[in-house]
Amino acid sequence: MQGTSYYIPAAAMAAALAFKVPSLVRAWRDPLLRAVCALLAMAGLVFFFAAPPTIAKVNRLTGVTNFSAPLVYALLSGFSASCLVLLVNWRGGPAERTRRISRRWIAGYGVHIVLLVVLFALGDTPVERLRDLDTYYANTPYIREMIVLYLTGVTVAGMTMNFLCWRWALQVHGWLRTGLLIIMLGYTFNTAYGAAKFAAVFARWAGKDWDALSTDLAPILASLGAQISAVGFCLPLVCQRLADTWHIWASYRQLGPLWRELDKIAPAHVRAVGNLWWSSAELSLTRRESDIHDGLLSLHPYFDHDVHARALAAAVAAGTDPEQAQAMADAAMVVSAVRARVADPEGKLLKSSDTAESATAEGTRDLVRISAVLREAPVAAAASGHAAMPESEVH
Known part of the structure; x- marks a missing residue:
């Protein structure tokens, strides 16, 4: 050599x-x-x-x-x-x-x-x-x-x-x-x-x-x-x-539907920042999870527990397993809350609320499961159908 x-x-x-x-x-x-x-x-x-x-x-x-x-x-x-x-x-x-x-x-x-x-x-x-x-x-x-x-x-x-x-x-x-x-x-x-x-x-x-x-x-x-x-x-x-x-990027992608749903009510400056392409996988996932938690927290005054109960009952009646049924009910309530928030552009209900509870009355859910429900269009449509919230109830 x-x-x-x-x-x-x-x-x-x-x-x-x-x-x-x-x-x-x-x-x-x-x-x-x-x-x-x-x-x-x-x-x-x-x-x-x-x-x-x-x-x-x-x-x-x-x-x-x-x-x-x-x-x-x-x-x-x-x-x-x-x-x-x-x-x-x-x-x-x-x-x-x-x-x-x-x-x-x-x-x-x-x-x-x-x-x-x-x-x-x-x-x-x-x-x-x-x-x-x-x-x-x-x-x-x-x-x-x-x-x-x-x-x-x-x-x-x-x-x-x-x-x-x-x-x-x-x-x-x-x-x-x-x-x-x-x-x-x-x-x-x-x-x-x-x-x-x-x-x-x-x-x-x-x-x-x-x-x-x-x-x-x-x-x-x-x-x-x-x-x-x-x-x-x-x-x-x-x-x-x-x-x-x-696995981190997979979790990031799986949370995409829920993040995009909540992005409809995100402040303009938050939406403008978005995700930087050079960010690490860990930082990107952390930012997405933070955005989702912030969005759910801001939606709390608009959550309708009757919508949650009806969607849960419908899912259980259809033979869905308990964890998936809970995720479908949460997704229905989130969709309903987003629609209610969009219908209340001045945030009257938000300003009048002084509660600082968790994102859902049932506690923190599996965000990936909720996002998966939103990713499946027929299921999401069914959920949002159960979740439809009359505009009168918002005001």
């Missing part, structure tokens, strides 16, 4: 991290968000510092031959720890238990990193190796132990992640389960990376040359594993966000 094969995923991780930084600043105390940012940072650093051009540059800048070796191995250990911590926080549970497990993983891999540095300091690597240090120094005292230690750490993390993901996947469904299975696939490649490296090192111990497994195959496996795992981590979060946005 050439330098660009490392730098492209490193740049992708950096871009994703930059996208998350504003959220991290606003919610620094969120352990899940911190874990996500730590994972992105460690992944980007691993790819950047593992690139052969970067390895050569770091060695020259530090003046220490093969200084990049313990640096990259330490970053790999940090990446392994960040993956485990992210999964622990993602799964959730009692806060104290989550913090305790996270600290154990961090402490364990912290000791692991210290041992890597100590073993490198005790060993001797006079010849710079940009791509094959693992096999070249496979028989060198202390360096040999450092190589086995870092590969063990990577392998343990991969196997643990697969075990935890599988156990969690058996308990969940939907996009979360799909994401966990994709993460497992990614860490299967990471485990294969460790196996390829180990095989090449063991072959050196046996006097054989399987260096291609370490030099050519292992980096490809690591890259695939990291990218697949990243998809697994992101997929459930993105899909959940899209699903939430879809």
Whole structure:
């Protein structure tokens, strides 16, 4: 793999991290968000510092031959720890238990990193190796132990992640389960990376040359594993966000008929503002719900409970279920009230009323159900027919 094969995923991780930084600043105390940012940072650093051009540059800048070796191995250990911590926080549970497990993983891999540095300091690597240090120094005292230690750490993390993901996947469904299975696939490649490296090192111990497994195959496996795992981590979060946005817009559209009915009596300045196209789904839904509640509140003096009772009785007599019958009665009363308000342009009844009760005498209803009744033209017509309010009753 050439330098660009490392730098492209490193740049992708950096871009994703930059996208998350504003959220991290606003919610620094969120352990899940911190874990996500730590994972992105460690992944980007691993790819950047593992690139052969970067390895050569770091060695020259530090003046220490093969200084990049313990640096990259330490970053790999940090990446392994960040993956485990992210999964622990993602799964959730009692806060104290989550913090305790996270600290154990961090402490364990912290000791692991210290041992890597100590073993490198005790060993001797006079010849710079940009791509094959693992096999070249496979028989060198202390360096040999450092190589086995870092590969063990990577392998343990991969196997643990697969075990935890599988156990969690058996308990969940939907996009979360799909994401966990994709993460497992990614860490299967990471485990294969460790196996390829180990095989090449063991072959050196046996006097054989399987260096291609370490030099050519292992980096490809690591890259695939990291990218697949990243998809697994992101997929459930993105899909959940899209699903939430879809449900919000669906609720917004479903409230449309009721909002348009009440828009007939809305003040001109409110009608002029309308919904801004760049508004978020949450803000648009909140504005529509607020408009509806304000409209229902302003209609309170015009609500005719006899209209409500007649429409409810008619719906029940037609065999409609209680919740739907109640919605039809509410819709009939709203249509009647809107007509009454339109027939009272000076708002005489409104000005004479000092009540500040809820929108309907029966309490707040399911606005979506009421809106659905208004959307169905025949039902709405029937309801408004029952709801027709003689003009004389308005005055």
